[in-house]
Amino acid sequence: MKIAFTAKGTEWDSLIDPRFGRTEFIVIYDDEKNELFHDDNRDIESVAHGAGPQTAQKLFELTPDVLVTGNGPGGNAARVFEQSDIKIYVGANEMTVQEAFDAYKKGELKEF
């Protein structure tokens, strides 16, 4: 299973980026391979409009099973997720990726 996180860095101790569309990185943990990898999303800063759908599309192509984020996607991004089976969990604001992963495993995060 692959779990994606919106994050301000690329490591387990990086903070979760509470924003979805304008997240700096997408960090993905593959629990079968026990691998942590990431996608650099910082180009999004220069995009004036449509950050949500663009990041959602990118996430779609990374094919995670679960997304763990902070505030949750906005309306446009949520429309993209309607086309996918990705499960979204929100409320990981101010956690590290590790803490967010643990909270997800314990069922402490709210499903979007």
Add this chain to the structure above:
Amino acid sequence: MKIAIASGKGGTGKTTLSTNLASYLAEKDKVVLIDLDVEEPNSGLFINGEMAYKEDKFKMIPEWEQDDCTLCGICQEVCNFHAVIQLSTQIMIFPELCHSCYACSELCPTSVLPMIPREMGKLKHYQNGNLSFVESRLNIGEEKAVPLISQTIEYVDEHFSDDIIKLYDAPPGTSCPVIEATKGVDFVILVTEPTPFGLHDLKIVVDTMKKLKKRYGIVINRFGIGNDDVLKYCHEEKIPILAKIPNNRRIAELYSCGELIYKKIPGVKQQLKDIEDYIMEIKNKGTG
């Protein structure tokens, strides 16, 4: 002659000045007041008139016809605004993000993205003697003000000659809607207040007007509060100050009741006359 009333900072008095100046000028001659702050138009609160015309305004957006789509991806590549997105075998359109540029539609090899009209807001035209008032209101949820602003200006240009004074009550700030509302005008009145915040945003809007190569002058509203830094700035930059409207609690009270101020607050009429004189001088000399 087209005059925009703009400001960097919001809440400096664009609508107060627009509605009072329009009504004052209409005592003598024909005037058109156009509320281009389509996201939150409020000039209409101060203008009484008979509705002369009303119409729905549309913008064109693409609609995906799945059957002949080859999923080549050109549409999403050419969209600068991420309004068209391909998700495996689906093309998704985000109408609120679309700028109606037609690129996806025109460049689609199998023509499966025809452009269809979508209602984005309403235009209303009121008449009260010499004063014509046109306002447009964007529908809730629409993100793009520019198409409605440009269609409103088109409506006014089709219905009124340029010999008439046209006052555009512009949106605040310096982003795309302000550019759209000011790019075609002959003169811009920048309304500011003599506070650090007012000056900060005034400098940004002055830089914007310089880039647009516009002629502009400044009206200081709530004169008497804050400090002299706006005056110093205008002096150093050689920007004409057209009027100074005094800070006065009674003005705020009248405004909150939807009333015009110039007939009731001593001195305001003279300030409006000073602005009129300045405008007329430019009008008579031409814009060069």
